[in-house]
Amino acid sequence: MARIVIADDSQFMRTLLKNIIEKAGHEVVGEASNGQEAVDLFKKLNPDLVILDIVMPVMDGMEALKKIIEINPNAKVLMCTGLGQQKLVIQAIELGAKGYIVKPFQAEFVIKEIERILSG
Amino acid sequence: MVIFLNELDKAMLESFIEEVTSILERISELISLGDIGADQINELFRLFHTLKGLFASIGFEKTKELIHKYEDLLSDYRSRGASLSDRDKAQLSAIVNLLEAILANIDQGEQQFLRDIEELMLRFSEEESKAGKAEEKVSPKEKGLTRIEIRIDPNEALIAAKMLIILKQLKDKGIEYSLISPDIKSIEDGSVQDRSLIVEIPSEKTQTTIELVKNIPGVTSVTSIAEHKETVKETILTHRRAEALPKTIRVDSDKLDRLLSIVENLTVLSNRLIAIASNTKNDDLISVVNLVSKAVGELREEILSIRLIPLSYIFSKIPRIAYDLANKLGKKVEVVIEGADVEIDKASLEKLNDPIIHIVRNAIDHGIESPDERRAKGKPEKGKIIVRARRSPRGIVIEISDDGKGIDVEKIKKKALERGLITQEKLEKMPKEELFSFLFIPGFSTSDKITDVSGRGVGLDVVKNTIESLGGYVELQSELDKGTTIRMVLPPTTLIVRALIIKSGNVRWAIPVDSIISIQEISDAQIREIASQKVVLYRDSFVPLLSLSRIFGLEDDSENIVMICGKEKKIALRLAEVIRHMDIVVKPVPSVIRGFRGITGVTILEDGFVAPVIDPEALVRFVG
Numbered sequence: 172m173a174r175i176v177i178a179d180d181s182q183f184m185r186t187l188l189k190n191i192i193e194k195a196g197h198e199v200v201g202e203a204s205n206g207q208e209a210v211d212l213f214k215k216l217n218p219d220l221v222i223l224d225i226v227m228p229v230m231d232g233m234e235a236l237k238k239i240i241e242i243n244p245n246a247k248v249l250m251c252t253g254l255g256q257q258k259l260v261i262q263a264i265e266l267g268a269k270g271y272i273v274k275p276f277q278a279e280f281v282i283k284e285i286e287r288i289l290s291g
Numbered sequence: 292m293v294i295f296l297n298e299l300d301k302a303m304l305e306s307f308i309e310e311v312t313s314i315l316e317r318i319s320e321l322i323s324l325g326d327i328g329a330d331q332i333n334e335l336f337r338l339f340h341t342l343k344g345l346f347a348s349i350g351f352e353k354t355k356e357l358i359h360k361y362e363d364l365l366s367d368y369r370s371r372g373a374s375l376s377d378r379d380k381a382q383l384s385a386i387v388n389l390l391e392a393i394l395a396n397i398d399q400g401e402q403q404f405l406r407d408i409e410e411l412m413l414r415f416s417e418e419e420s421k422a423g424k425a426e427e428k429v430s431p432k433e434k435g436l437t438r439i440e441i442r443i444d445p446n447e448a449l450i451a452a453k454m455l456i457i458l459k460q461l462k463d464k465g466i467e468y469s470l471i472s473p474d475i476k477s478i479e480d481g482s483v484q485d486r487s488l489i490v491e492i493p494s495e496k497t498q499t500t501i502e503l504v505k506n507i508p509g510v511t512s513v514t515s516i517a518e519h520k521e522t523v524k525e526t527i528l529t530h531r532r533a534e535a536l537p538k539t540i541r542v543d544s545d546k547l548d549r550l551l552s553i554v555e556n557l558t559v560l561s562n563r564l565i566a567i568a569s570n571t572k573n574d575d576l577i578s579v580v581n582l583v584s585k586a587v588g589e590l591r592e593e594i595l596s597i598r599l600i601p602l603s604y605i606f607s608k609i610p611r612i613a614y615d616l617a618n619k620l621g622k623k624v625e626v627v628i629e630g631a632d633v634e635i636d637k638a639s640l641e642k643l644n645d646p647i648i649h650i651v652r653n654a655i656d657h658g659i660e661s662p663d664e665r666r667a668k669g670k671p672e673k674g675k676i677i678v679r680a681r682r683s684p685r686g687i688v689i690e691i692s693d694d695g696k697g698i699d700v701e702k703i704k705k706k707a708l709e710r711g712l713i714t715q716e717k718l719e720k721m722p723k724e725e726l727f728s729f730l731f732i733p734g735f736s737t738s739d740k741i742t743d744v745s746g747r748g749v750g751l752d753v754v755k756n757t758i759e760s761l762g763g764y765v766e767l768q769s770e771l772d773k774g775t776t777i778r779m780v781l782p783p784t785t786l787i788v789r790a791l792i793i794k795s796g797n798v799r800w801a802i803p804v805d806s807i808i809s810i811q812e813i814s815d816a817q818i819r820e821i822a823s824q825k826v827v828l829y830r831d832s833f834v835p836l837l838s839l840s841r842i843f844g845l846e847d848d849s850e851n852i853v854m855i856c857g858k859e860k861k862i863a864l865r866l867a868e869v870i871r872h873m874d875i876v877v878k879p880v881p882s883v884i885r886g887f888r889g890i891t892g893v894t895i896l897e898d899g900f901v902a903p904v905i906d907p908e909a910l911v912r913f914v915g
Contacts, residue, residue: 252449257481260452270456273448283508291463 173289176201176216178209178235179224179251187276188222188251195282206230210238213246220289222272224251225259233263240267247288304397311345311394313474314338316607318387323610323628327375335383336365337469342390351401353408354393360415361386381618382414384611437494438471438516439501443486447509451481454488457507461490466500468492489516544637547598554591558876561587562897588874599634602680602689605644606631609651609678616655623662623673624655630680635687639761639781643689646754650691650777651676653750658695658775668772670694683805685780685891685906686763692776698769703729710735727767731755754779782880782891790875790894792902793854794868795838796845799902801875801894802864806907808855810869815851827863829855837910838865842889856907864907873897877904 175197179185182204189199201216203209206223207230213221221239223232230238232250239246250263250271260271269288272281318338321331339362347355361383368375375383389411393404401408447453455478461468468490477483492500501513561584568580610626617624635643659665659674666672677692700723707713707729713721729735733752754777755765763781790801818836819826826833838849849865856862877892880903892904 257449257452260449261455261479261481264452264455264459269459271449271452280508283506287506287508291460 173197173219173285174200174216175220175222175285176203176209176212176218177222178203178206178212178227178232179222180204180227181224184224184251184274188281191276191278191281192285194278195285197285206232206235206238209235210242213239214242220247220249220285222249222251223268225256225263226253233259233266236263236266236268247291249284249288307345307349308394308397311342311390314342314345315387315390315394317474317476318383319607319611320603322380322384322387322614323607323626325625325627327380329369329372329374332365332368332375336362336369339365340469341471351393353405354390354401357386357389357408357411360412364415377623381614382411384615384618385411385414387611388615435494436491437497438489438491439497439504440512440514440516441488441490441504441510442512442514443488444509444511445486447486450486451478451483453507453509454478454483457488457504457510458490460503460507461492461500464499464503466492466496466503542597544598547594550594551591551598554587554594555876555878557587558591559895559897562873563899566897596634598636600637600640601632601634602640602643603631604640605647606678606680608648609676612648613651613655613676616652617659617674620656621661622655622659624659625673625675627675627677628679629677633680633682633687635781642757642761643779643781646757646779647678647689647691649750649754651678654691654693654695654775658693658697660696685908686782687780689779689781690776692774694774697771697773697775698727698730698767699771700726703727706735724766724768727769730767731765788875788877788904789872790904791854791872792870792896793864793866794870795849795864795866796840796843797848797867798839798843798845799870799896799900800839801902801904802854802856802907803904804872806856808857808861810852810854813851813853827853829861829863832861834861834863835911836863836865839905840867842910857911860908860911862907862910864910875902875904 175192177185177188177192177199179188185202185204189202192199200218201212203212205227209221209223209232210230212218223235225232227235236248236250239248244267246267248268250260250268251274252260252271253274260268263271269291270284272284318335321327321335324331327335339358343355343358343362346358364379368379389404389407392407393401396403441457443450443453454473458468458470458478471489471491473483473485473488497515501515504510504513561580564580565577565584568577571577606628609628613624613626654676655674659676660668660670662672665674675694677690679690679692681688703726704718707718707726708715712729712732712735730751735752751765751767758765758779758781761781763779766778766780767775768778769775788801789804791804791807793800793802813827817827819828819833821833825836827836828834834855836853838847839845840847840849848867850867852866852869854864854866854869856864875894877894880890880892889905889907889910890903891906891909893901894904896902
């Protein structure tokens with residue numbers, strides 16, 4: 172069972188994601204509604220995986236990703252993206268994100284990607 | 292197995308040419324980066340490896356040997372982790388030049404190039420005997436490679452990101468791969484269309500790789516293609532398979548022109564529609580009209596973009612041509628390219644090729660001094676050539692600068708007097724910029740004397756004619772011992788620009804908002820006169836005051852409204868009325884009013900009247 176932090180400014184998306192994650196037997200240890208909170212939670216909780224939405228207020232997912240990688244270059248970060256954000260996703264991967272999931276979520280894919288990253 | 296040329300069918304040959312061309316283009320790009328370090332050498336090595344296989348597969352043995360030789364050299368660099376020396380860079384340029392020539396005459400075989408190949412081979416042996424290297428060399432990793440094809444789910448939304456993840460996964464697990472298809476650039480910029488990824492990995496890692504990749508969500512199949520041997524028949528075959536469904540279609544450019552003119556009409560009509568709709572105060576109508584206008588705008592952008600080709604088609608060749616020429620002349624140069632991504636209409640691009648190459652060659656031949664001479668002048672040994680393109684309200688600006696010896700104005704004066712083009716008296720008063728215009732007179736500088744000065748005159752008249760035929764103009768700036776800049780300004784052929792519509796001399800004019808700094812009211816007391824030129828104080832400097840009505844000889848209706856405009860050189864325009872902002876379609880200047888440098892185009896206003904589009908900076912020439 173892995174400890175996961177999720178960050179998305181939409182409560183609905185967080186709940187959706189949380190359900191998928193918990194069904195697969197992992198624990199959501201923290202929820203952030205913006206990038207800054209995600210970075211703070213990362214520092215505080217040292218989770219196994221962080222799932223970051225790209226577009227968020229205060230600090231976006233890209234910025235948060237940079238900060239998290241600065242804190243721990245081996246951090247496992249999964250980006251969460253809508254269609255049409257391929258360029259950002261590519262940038263994120265180059266910055267050190269380990270993978271990505273696309274909205275609308277397909278539970279099977281989300282789990283597969285999470286497992287892949289956790290085992291890598 | 293070797294496929295001989297006469298057995299290749301046309302489609303195969305095309306696919307061969309296409310692949311080699313794209314590799315050569317990539318190599319040229321790498322050369323243009325200047326310093327070729329470890330990463331670039333890795334990539335070059337891969338490219339040369341592929342090239343070698345390609346030429347071997349069509350039976351070009353000697354060509355293959357030459358490529359092989361350079362591949363060895365690269366492999367040597369790779370193991371040392373060193374940057375490519377200038378000498379080997381020059382050799383690289385020479386090889387690329389030769390391969391291009393071979394490619395252009397591919398149907399005649401390699402026989403006619405044997406001497407050139409021999410010559411380049413000799414350069415290697417010189418190098419080797421100098422360095423006292425051993426003759427025998429085993430090319431590394433020739434054997435034991437396997438190609439793996441990874442197919443991605445057709446429903447996967449972000450193909451490029453997925454491919455990047457796969458490659459990253461391989462890297463993280465320490466699997467050394469080379470990417471065969473698609474090319475890394477199309478992945479990094481997200482433009483990739485293929486849904487299959489082909490990588491070459493050490494054969495013993497095949498099973499591990501397949502297991503690893505299979506587990507990445509979105510991957511539908513992982514298969515090993517075949518053992519990769521010396522011949523690369525498979526490369527061509529895979530290449531063809533990947534291209535079975537063409538990604539591009541050919542369209543007659545006349546058809547695009549017709550489309551463009553239809554959509555331009557639409558743009559004007561929709562502008563008119565907006566004006567009419569906004570009078571009705573009918574919100575539903577207005578919102579629909581706005582949507583229509585937006586859609587028309589998008590349609591237009593798309594059609595324009597189809598016709599556009601990036602300048603990199605020309606720019607990417609420049610470094611190679613420059614290094615090659617400099618090498619021949621015993622000079623050292625560094626080439627900086629900026630704005631290669633600026634896109635330009637296809638027709639213009641074709642015409643620009645020769646002038647640009649010509650100017651670059653001239654700059655190296657006559658502008659840049661020999662390393663000794665440069666040292667004596669206290670300049671760095673390496674001359675610098677900067678080729679820069681940018682978009683501006685004036686259109687597309689392409690500048691080619693060197694930091695060479697510059698042009699000797701005194702010699703131009705002497706020559707102009709000798710040729711009886713001007714009197715001594717007039718000459719004395721002539722500003723420097725105008726003196727340079729003599730260089731554009733056909734035959735003015737073809738004489739040896741001027742060629743000795745700099746030789747820039749050679750063919751400059753041809754450059755000027757070409758650019759003017761595209762509706763643009765050429766400017767030249769030069770300072771003795773500092774260098775020369777030639778600037779080509781091409782009009783925005785058809786461009787949508789945000790403009791301010793103003794009135795002056797009872798005529799409406801459009802001025803691109805990009806070039807407007809401010810609009811203010813002035814009192815007569817603020818107008819001064821310096822050397823019979825009216826000026827106004829703006830911030831801390833005096834700016835020449837002009838009016839369009841006066842310049843174009845119209846009735847003077849100027850009010851005390853002044854618009855400050857221009858970027859490098861500022862002017863103040865006095866006008867009668869500011870009407871409003873709007874998006875305008877800039878069309879080329881009709882021939883009746885061509886020749887006024889201040890007018891860059893015309894636009895049709897929503898009531899059907901034509902307004903000239905003004906480039907304020909070009910008006911500076913009317914001053915003084």
